[in-house]
Amino acid sequence: MITAPAMTFREWTGPLTADLVLEPAKFGLGQVPSHLVPDATAKAICGFCSTGCGLKIHLKDGEAINLTPDPDYPVNFGSACPKGWEALSVLDAPDRATMPLLHGKPVDWDTALRFFCDNMRRILDQHGPGAAAFLSTGQIMFEEMALLGALAKFGMGMLHGDGNTRQCMATAVAAYKESFGFDAPPFTYADFEESDVLVFIGANPCIAHPIMWQRVLRNKRSPEIIVIDPRTTETSMAATRHYAIKPKSDLALLYGLAHLIIRDGGLDPAFIEAHTNGFEEFAAFAAGFAPERVSAETGISIERLIFLSKTIISGKPRVSFWWTMGINQGHQATRTAQAIINLALMTGNIGKPGTGANSITGQCNAMGSRLFSNTTNLLGGHDFRDAMHREKIAHATGIPVERIPGQPSLAYDQIIQAADEGTVKAIWFVATNPSHSWVDQNEMNRILDKLDFLVVQDMYCSTETAKRAHLVLPAAGWGEKEGCFINSERRIGHSPKVRRAPGQALADFHIFRLIAQYWGCGELLREWSSPEAIFRILQRCSENQPCDITGIHGYEMVRQSGGVQWPLTADQASTFQASSWKERRLFEDGRFFTSDQRAKFVFEAPEAPPEQCSAEYPFILMTGRGTSAQWHTETRTGKSAILEKMTPAELMLDLHPADAVTLGVRDGGKVRVVTKRGELTTKVRLTSCVKPGEVYLPMHDPRVNQLTHASFDPHSRQPSYKHSAVRIESTH
Ligand code: SF4
Structure with a gap:
């Protein structure tokens, strides 16, 4: 049977999400075990995505027994998606890492820590500070990220460290830094509610x-x-208009919109004149994107292009632009994000309610990683290469300045390339699973298997990466440790410890502290003695930066106030009414973070994606999210029986019915998906959700990244997951 689009309980999650909000019990969520009656609650922030929902955790005798969304939290107002509802149940999975594992065998912590330090020291001593690297995550608390970055770089002497945020947010970072002068998402969630035109x-x-x-x-x-x-x-079905462009023609479309807005008088000349640089050059560049050209490159008719530009300049005052991975994961991702920023700047849609060029973050603490992971940026959004910045951070942290390296880390893909070339010999992965999630997976795994020393620190010992590791360090998960996350709207929220980690698993914070002791740099990090003590250090690091949080009076204020958006300087905290910093957007005064306080128009000619279709590989494969019940490599969400019921039972390739006829494939039939890098066999879902010549796979299946092509945006070094050339073969 052919359906267009195919929608079943398992596949159609838009209405399901709405139902969950209204009737969670219908889906078995939020039910308190009958033999337990909660006697207290603790407030936490969800540890999955960057929305940063507030959750109330119900406690019995000090241990978590259940949770419900927090009706008072200014992010979610009592709602949660399936992942949030199931945040506790995934902690009880049988494959939790409960003991350190050395070559797959359980050992005690003393043995594990000695082995870790002996091997890391041997490699660093023999081959220099670039020979070992850490690759961390946007999933742990930012105090933990900062401690890891300080331990590895200032204590152990490593030069290189990056995080899996490179896979989701690096593009937004690079775009904002160049256009605004700092990595500064300008919006607040109230902008969703106050906009006249929302462009996703x-x-x-x-x-x-x-x-x-x-x-x-x-x-x-x-x-x-x-x-x-x-x-x-799902979102396009719920929208008022959908523009189904050709894959990776987004940059041409955005420049074409700029062309039409200029042509049709949609500019805000006063804003451009007062607050930006480079518009005239950009206008001359955009003149080359006439509707005829853009229509041919995007597949959108001239009439619809004009309608879209007129909608943006319609006279309704508030237009907001929102983007996520479809932009960030592209071969020209940074310029595409900046093309969105250009539209907001030229129409004056920034710094006002319901406006903005707004990057939605991915992981629960991606924003924390961007500011405080001490990887490519020095703590607090500083620059390793700037001697004054190093002096400032040395003063703020008490670390001798000569221990702070004068160069930033290699990016993630460059670390992996260096491992292939043999200059990086050890990698320490923390709370991430690149054997599943990185592009061109077979190549990644070949390189991981070459390493002299591969360490995985994670909640689960069963991840694809942990199975390859020489040493596994068992870590506590969300709810089993304390610290803060920063969500997409720059809101810092606190999450408490509400249960004990299983077996001998320890909070990442404690693992880093133990390593510091065994390494012999415990004294150097003496002040980093608790998550809140680290929070205080990071406040000092943030002073006078755009992300200044010196006005926060510790964890209690974060807990009591429903989170605090950065910045909150000491001056602001003493002069604002508390109600005035509940919801804040940036750039209300039109002053940006560049040296002359003007935003910059940045642009570059579109280029064809690196991997083109051919007679041998005639389809374009796009990958992305499956359902609202799934999270990335499903290390956690795959452990919930309820979430399992909300996801497809097996991998399904979305294929257009017209292509199915050509290929001789039926709905539900099996096909082989083949690229130059690998292949897999999957069932087919016939649907007009994809256009002829295009296919889609959800990223959660561990085999999918065998297919993806490893290309990277040159500015952000973020991989593209949205344009791989594939062949589809019927298995009949
Ligand atoms: S996963 Fe995201 S949207 Fe869902 S409850 Fe958690 S923070 Fe909210």
Whole structure:
């Protein structure tokens, strides 16, 4: 049977999300075990996505027994998506790492820590500070990230460290830094509710950020909701208009819109004149993107292009632009993000309610990683190469300045390349699973298997990466340790410890502290003695930066106030009414973080994606989110029986019915998907959600990244997951 689009309980998660908000018990969520009666609650922030929902954890005798969404938290107002509801149950999985594992065999912590330090020291001593690296995550608390960065770089003398945020947010970082002068997402979630026109580009919040979508649904201004996406997604079905562009023609489309806005008088000349640089050069460049050219390159008719530009300049005052992975994961991702920023700047849609060029973050603490992981940026958004910045951080942290390296780390892909070349010999992975999630997976695994020393520190011992490790260090998970996350709207939220980690698993914080002791740099990090003590150090690091948080009076203030958005300087905290810093957006005064306080128009000619279709590989494969019940490599969400019921039972390739006829494939039949790098066999779902010549696979299946092509944006070094050339073969 052919359906267009195919929608079943398992596959159609937009309405399901709405139902969950209204009737969670219908799906078995939020039920308290009958033999337990909660006697207290603790407030926490969800540890999955960057929405940063507030959760109330119900306690019995000091241990968590259940949770419900927090009706008072200014992010989610009592709603949660399936992942949040199930945040506790995934902690009880049988494959939790409960003991250190050395070559797969359980050992005590003393043996594990000695082995770790002996091997890391041997490699660093023999081959220099670039020979060992850490690759961490946007999933742990930012105090832990900062401690890891300080321990590895200042204590152990490593030069290189990066995080899996390179796979999701590096593009937004690079784009904002160049255009605004600092990595500064300008919005607050109230902007979803206060916009007249919302333009989602490469974003599917219905399933990827369901609670943000709930905020859109609270908008009372009857907004126009525009989705620009090659696929017919859940969000595009709920939108007022969908622009199904050709894959990776987004940059041409955005420049074409700029052309039309200039042509049709949609500019805000006063804003451009007062607050930006480079517009004239950009206008001359955009003149080359006439509608005829853009229509041919994007597949969107001239009439629809003009309608879209007129919607943006319609005279309705508030237009907001939102993007996620469809933009960030591309071969020209940074310039594409900046093309969105250009549209907001030229129409004056920034710094006002319901406006903005707004990157939605991915992981729960991606923003924390961007500011405080001490990887490519020195703590607090500083620059390793700047001697004054190093002096400032030395003063703020008490670390001798000569221990702070004068160069930033290699990026993630460059670390992996160096491992292939043999200059990086040891990698320490923390709370991430690249054997599943990195592009061109077979190549990644070949390189990992060459390492002299591979360490994985994780909650689960069963991840694809942990199985390859020489040493596994068992870590506590969300709810089993304390610290803070920073969400997409720059809101710092606190999450407490509400249960004990299983076996001998320890909080990442404690593992780092133990390593410092065994390494012999415990005294250097003496002040980093608790998560809140680290929070205090990081406040000092943030002083006078755009992300200044010196006005926060510790964890208690974060807990009591429903989170605090950065910045909150000491001056602001003493002069603002508390109610005035509950919801804040940046750039209300039109002053940006560049040296002359002007935002910059940045642009570059579009180029064809690196891997083109051919007679041998005639289809374009795009990958991305499956359902709202799944999270990345499903290390956690795959452990919930309830979430399992909400996800497809097996991998399904989305294929257009017209292509199925040509290939002789039926709905539910099996095909082989083949690239130059690898192949897999999967069932087929026939659907007009994809166009002829394009196919889609969810990223959660561990085999999918055998297919993806390893290309990287040259500015952000973020991999592209959205344009691989594949062949489809019927298995009959
Ligand atoms: S939307 Fe994100 S933060 Fe909110 S409950 Fe779901 S996974 Fe957690």
